[in-house]
Amino acid sequence: MAVRNLSVTETPDHAPSRNRILAALPAAEFDRITSGLEPFALLVNTVLYEANSPITHAYFPTSGCVSMVNALDEGAVEVGTIGYEGWAGLPLLLGDDRMPTRAIVQLTGESYRITAAAFAKAVEKNPAFARLLNRHSLALYNQAAQSVACNRLHTLESRCARWLLMTHDRMRLEEFVITHDSLSYMLGVHRPAVTLAAGMLQRAGLIRYTRGRVRVVNRRGLEGVSCACYEITRSNYERLIRG
Numbered sequence: 001m002a003v004r005n006l007s008v009t010e011t012p013d014h015a016p017s018r019n020r021i022l023a024a025l026p027a028a029e030f031d032r033i034t035s036g037l038e039p040f041a042l043l044v045n046t047v048l049y050e051a052n053s054p055i056t057h058a059y060f061p062t063s064g065c066v067s068m069v070n071a072l073d074e075g076a077v078e079v080g081t082i083g084y085e086g087w088a089g090l091p092l093l094l095g096d097d098r099m100p101t102r103a104i105v106q107l108t109g110e111s112y113r114i115t116a117a118a119f120a121k122a123v124e125k126n127p128a129f130a131r132l133l134n135r136h137s138l139a140l141y142n143q144a145a146q147s148v149a150c151n152r153l154h155t156l157e158s159r160c161a162r163w164l165l166m167t168h169d170r171m172r173l174e175e176f177v178i179t180h181d182s183l184s185y186m187l188g189v190h191r192p193a194v195t196l197a198a199g200m201l202q203r204a205g206l207i208r209y210t211r212g213r214v215r216v217v218n219r220r221g222l223e224g225v226s227c228a229c230y231e232i233t234r235s236n237y238e239r240l241i242r243g
Ligand SMILES: [Zn+2]
Pocket: 149, 150, 151, 154, 158, 159, 162, 227, 228, 229, 230
């Protein structure tokens, strides 16, 4: 018997309204904008845009996790994380088509995308859309600024807990796949340091981490170990997206 393939738009888990920016639009703008979007699978390690190269699309994830990464000769560090709460393609909103950071998929998921030209028109014709994107840009800037302070001032264990909480929020799953190498790259430290930090969180009964799979066992406990940066970034985002 033939089984009809559901299109992405028909799958509730991956409907455009699963992206919080799209979901916050007034109905008329939501309909206009989503009619110009195409589904785009976010597969781990896919580069959405390369550093200092033209950005061809704006992306609105409905699941998964995208990292904004700054790569230098000495190594690469994550400077921002984007999931279903946001969008990727900031320069397209701010009058440019590139930036010095790369956007790469860290955890597999789904998204919708729109070409740079169609995005520019959509921003021009839809004031609520433009306002939400502006406010999310500020949230993203604040996230990056908080990360700078966090990386300089807070312990690796706290930062590891913070990153796991941010990822837990974005994935909306109790368990997700993340290798030691990816975690070290996201925290900007070498692998042995990650082993140490993850080991401490595991011994404290907060996570279970085996064969690249992280399971959040005690969310409250993880919040207790995380530095204040998690809550500062989260509450700032909520204020901006609701305002
Ligand atoms: Zn911190």
